Amino acid sequence: MDLDKIAELFGVRVAETNDLDPEWNGMYLHHRRLILIRKGLDHWKHRTILAHELGHAYYRDEVHGDPRLEKRADQYASRLLISEDAYRAAEHLHGPHPGAIAHELGVTLDVVKTWCDIYSRILTR
Structure with a gap:
């Protein structure tokens, strides 16, 4: 599964950064159509986080940390991967x-x- 292609189809940019909260490895910013991923993650973790954040993009989530939205993004990622x-x-x-x-x-x-x-x-x- 080409996750970068899916991001492109969703109209979402993906960028790596060191500036995320230490508790998070990724974040989706709906108002900017941007997924941020922590730099330095191993391939599997990067792929998992990207798929999870694509779930937030798919559902157009604007809230961070809501357990229901996090579970839904996890489920989206597992079905995608x-x-x-x-x-x-x-x-x-x-x-x-x-x-x-x-x-x-x-x-x-x-x-x-x-x-x-x-x-x-x-x-x-």
Whole structure:
């Protein structure tokens, strides 16, 4: 998934910075159509944060830190980064080990856990 292309399609610029609050690795500024990402993140973390912030851009979130909006952005990121087929293939290779699946898919463990939470709710309906 080309996250930079998605940002471009959304009309959002992405910039790296050292000037974020120490508690945050990324931030979406709706009024500027700008995603800020902390400089120096490893590839997986950068990709995860960018996908999360794209979720805020998709939903046009203007508020920072609202737990409901953060959860929604996490869910958006997990669906963006993991397809059902890719998850099945990784699980086939590694069994039900979330850390190994995350490594195989090139995402963080939190992304896998969020994806599994979404998928398990769909199966129980």
